[in-house]
Amino acid sequence: MPERTKLLKVIILGESGVGKTSILERYVRHSFSQQYKATIGADFLSMDVIIDDKPVPLQIWDTAGQERYQSLGAAFYRGADGVLLVYDVTDARSFEGLDAWRQEFIVSANPRDPDTFPFVVLGNKIDLISRPRAVSQKKAQQWCLQKGGLTHFETSAADNINIDLAFETVARSAVKRGEEEEEFILPETVEINRKPAEEQCNC
Amino acid sequence: MMEEDEIVDGGDLGADGAVGDNSNAMDELTETMKKVNVNGVPYEPLADGEYDAIVLGTGLTECVISGILSVAGLKVLHADKNEYYGGQSASVSLEQLFDKFKESKVELPKDVYGSSRDYNIDLIPKFIIGNGDLVRLLLHCDVAKYLEFRVVEGSFVYSGSRPHKVPVTAREAMTSGLLGLWEKNRCRQFFSYVNGYNPDDPEAHEKKDLKKMTMRELFKYYALQAETIEFVGHALALYTDDTYLDKPAEVTVKKIQLYANSLLRFTKSPYLYPLYGLGELPQAFARLSAVHGGTFMLNTPIDEILYNGSEQAIGIKSDGKVATCKYIVAAPEYFREKSMPVAKVVRCYCILAEPPPHTRESGSCQIVIPAAQAKRQTDIYVLVLSADHKVTPGGRYVALVSTTVETDNPAVEIQFGLNLLGHIIDKVVTVDDVLAPRSSGNDDKVFLSRGYDATTHFQTTSADVFDLYKRIFGQNLEIQTKNASTEE
Ligand SMILES: Nc1nc2c(ncn2[C@@H]2O[C@H](COP(=O)(O)OP(=O)(O)OP(=O)(O)O)[C@@H](O)[C@H]2O)c(=O)[nH]1
Numbered sequence: 297m298p299e300r301t302k303l304l305k306v307i308i309l310g311e312s313g314v315g316k317t318s319i320l321e322r323y324v325r326h327s328f329s330q331q332y333k334a335t336i337g338a339d340f341l342s343m344d345v346i347i348d349d350k351p352v353p354l355q356i357w358d359t360a361g362q363e364r365y366q367s368l369g370a371a372f373y374r375g376a377d378g379v380l381l382v383y384d385v386t387d388a389r390s391f392e393g394l395d396a397w398r399q400e401f402i403v404s405a406n407p408r409d410p411d412t413f414p415f416v417v418l419g420n421k422i423d424l425i426s427r428p429r430a431v432s433q434k435k436a437q438q439w440c441l442q443k444g445g446l447t448h449f450e451t452s453a454a455d456n457i458n459i460d461l462a463f464e465t466v467a468r469s470a471v472k473r474g475e476e477e478e479e480f481i482l483p484e485t486v487e488i489n490r491k492p493a494e495e496q497c498n499c
Numbered sequence: 500m501m502e503e504d505e506i507v508d509g510g511d512l513g514a515d516g517a518v519g520d521n522s523n524a525m526d527e528l529t530e531t532m533k534k535v536n537v538n539g540v541p542y543e544p545l546a547d548g549e550y551d552a553i554v555l556g557t558g559l560t561e562c563v564i565s566g567i568l569s570v571a572g573l574k575v576l577h578a579d580k581n582e583y584y585g586g587q588s589a590s591v592s593l594e595q596l597f598d599k600f601k602e603s604k605v606e607l608p609k610d611v612y613g614s615s616r617d618y619n620i621d622l623i624p625k626f627i628i629g630n631g632d633l634v635r636l637l638l639h640c641d642v643a644k645y646l647e648f649r650v651v652e653g654s655f656v657y658s659g660s661r662p663h664k665v666p667v668t669a670r671e672a673m674t675s676g677l678l679g680l681w682e683k684n685r686c687r688q689f690f691s692y693v694n695g696y697n698p699d700d701p702e703a704h705e706k707k708d709l710k711k712m713t714m715r716e717l718f719k720y721y722a723l724q725a726e727t728i729e730f731v732g733h734a735l736a737l738y739t740d741d742t743y744l745d746k747p748a749e750v751t752v753k754k755i756q757l758y759a760n761s762l763l764r765f766t767k768s769p770y771l772y773p774l775y776g777l778g779e780l781p782q783a784f785a786r787l788s789a790v791h792g793g794t795f796m797l798n799t800p801i802d803e804i805l806y807n808g809s810e811q812a813i814g815i816k817s818d819g820k821v822a823t824c825k826y827i828v829a830a831p832e833y834f835r836e837k838s839m840p841v842a843k844v845v846r847c848y849c850i851l852a853e854p855p856p857h858t859r860e861s862g863s864c865q866i867v868i869p870a871a872q873a874k875r876q877t878d879i880y881v882l883v884l885s886a887d888h889k890v891t892p893g894g895r896y897v898a899l900v901s902t903t904v905e906t907d908n909p910a911v912e913i914q915f916g917l918n919l920l921g922h923i924i925d926k927v928v929t930v931d932d933v934l935a936p937r938s939s940g941n942d943d944k945v946f947l948s949r950g951y952d953a954t955t956h957f958q959t960t961s962a963d964v965f966d967l968y969k970r971i972f973g974q975n976l977e978i979q980t981k982n983a984s985t986e987e
């Protein structure tokens with residue numbers, strides 16, 4: 297059997313406006329826009345992350361408005377290998393929302409290892425130092441510890457701080473988790489637009 | 500989230516617009532500006548307040564339409580009273596299934612059932628024909644990328660005393676126990692004719708006009724026996740009863756070709772099924788709709804439908820808030836008074852520890868019991884699925900036995916199917932009306948989909964999507980699929 301690098305599905309969750317799309321844009325397209333446009337028209341972006349000199353294909357899912365009324369649905373979460381939980385360091389409410397997002401993910405995605413599942417917590421917009429911080433680093437770290445020692449970074453999509461690190465970290469934990477799961481069998485799936493099999497002689 | 504700030508007073512605004520008197524004039528002004536006016540009455544807006552179309556219910560048909568509307572640039576609000584996607588076509592955990600259909604709460608010990616949450620049981624299970632209309636819709640809308648499919652391993656037909664594998668190649672047919680009963684040569688000739696038939700090529704008609712000739716006559720021409728006809732009509736052309744026999748043969752010939760073409764693509768059987776259950780399908784189309792700007796609200800009970808003076812729907816009210824629209828598209832259960840039952844379907848969900856006997860250990864299969872075999876008017880269907888498609892925990896199988904109700908005692912009608920399953924760990928039975936819209940929707944601007952019938956494939960559901968589209972837009976939905984053969 298040829299070795300098959302599994303595609304890793306990473307999803308970005310968090311309240312509206314915390315910078316989920318900006319983080320994704322920064323990582324995949326190396327760009328940033330000040331202008332806020334609630335996400336519409338995005339689903340997932342694909343990108344290879346290099347881990348231990350090997351490219352690992354990532355499929356990164358952004359939300360597309362269904363989260364506005366908590367209506368993402370189980371299929372969106374399905375099969376995720378890692379989650380970035382994002383809040384805005386200048387917005388306390390966005391931090392308080394994390395617990396609900398984590399809970400919703402666990403209930404809907406039904407991962408077999410909810411306590412050790414790769415969540416990486418990102419306090420975004422750390423460049424906005426002129427504004428008073430609403431969430432201290434300590435407070436965030438405490439919460440991460442409570443939830444079983446989740447990794448925590450403070451990031452800035454604007455100034456490109458810790459963005460690559462965030463994706464590498466979540467990908468690394470996801471790869472590790474995949475290796476530990478011995479009984480993991482990929483079912484043989486098919487492409488629905490595949491060509492008809494060679495016309496066989498049925499005589 | 501943002502909505503919470505906007506709620507000024509919890510109470511409904513009455514017809515005379517009784518606004519609280521404590522707020523200052525400026526606040527009041529901004530508040531009224533945000534309101535939605537319906538028939539001269541201002542309401543708090545539901546979501547953005549104004550939409551082109553409102554879709555109610557997140558069953559497959561509604562979600563496909565929602566996706567198509569959003570892609571066309573229309574502003575869509577899509578709501579469901581349930582807190583999950585799928586409505587009638589949702590997939591549920593074992594606990595949810597039993598809660599829904601068993602009289603009292605049952606314990607589900609893990610050693611017997613496995614983990615309840617590893618089940619994704621379709622309330623209405625069906626298989627997808629590999630070359631059928633639903634696949635064309637999935638490709639047309641480019642939502643296949645959100646889904647993973649696996650081929651269904653086996654297709655069986657009941658004949659004599661047990662299920663027989665439906666032959667997938669001519670050679671298999673010649674050695675099949677099923678065909679032992681057949682006049683092999685005639686059968687071969689029949690299939691060779693069907694295979695070569697092309698409506699546009701009179702050469703291939705061999706002087707038979709299939710637009711006039713009935714299927715009964717075509718069978719007679721090849722002198723096929725009753726068992727063969729039963730097999731061809733029900734296991735290949737997928738008819739649920741025998742009324743097709745007296746209709747023009749061309750339709751049936753095309754159905755047999757569809758089966759054969761689907762087989763050519765997927766070799767083991769012509770059927771596909773998505774990992775994690777059919778509930779994934781509506782969600783894929785919902786995502787398409789959301790990606791194109793559709794607003795989704797689950798857990799949103801509808802208090803009232805709002806109509807204008809000419810009895811046309813112009814909006815909905817939920818929790819006192821209102822959204823307006825040019826028309827509503829909905830599942831029939833949202834408008835019981837505008838729909839009517841056209842049939843009853845009995846379904847029995849069974850949990851098994853092993854695949855049914857004579858199905859060659861298939862992790863997924865269909866068994867068709869042709870009506871005549873069970874001395875009925877309509878066929879009985881058995882669908883079996885397992886952890887292969889991630890719908891059960893390892894070592895457990897779910898079998899669904901279903902048929903169109905013909906008597907006052909539906910539970911007895913499915914017994915024939917249950918007898919094929921071997922040991923059944925547990926089961927639940929339900930009887931549902933299949934609802935259909937009473938009118939086209941053009942007069943009242945309420946376009947209803949149809950309920951899901953007893954067939955075990957999506958051809959009728961896809962037909963409903965096309966029909967609904969035509970009723971809304973007055974023209975046919977043109978499907979463009981990136982043709983597989985044009986790739987690379
Ligand atoms: N200063 C600063 N602004 C940021 C940063 N990240 C995002 N923003 C801004 O915050 C606003 C919201 O960012 P988005 O990335 O659209 O937020 P989102 O979480 O995707 O929002 P939704 O799509 O509505 O859920 C935009 O105006 C961004 O320019 C950051 O690191 N620093």
Ligand SMILES: [Mg+2]
Nearest residue numbers: 316317334335
């Ligand atoms: Mg966004």
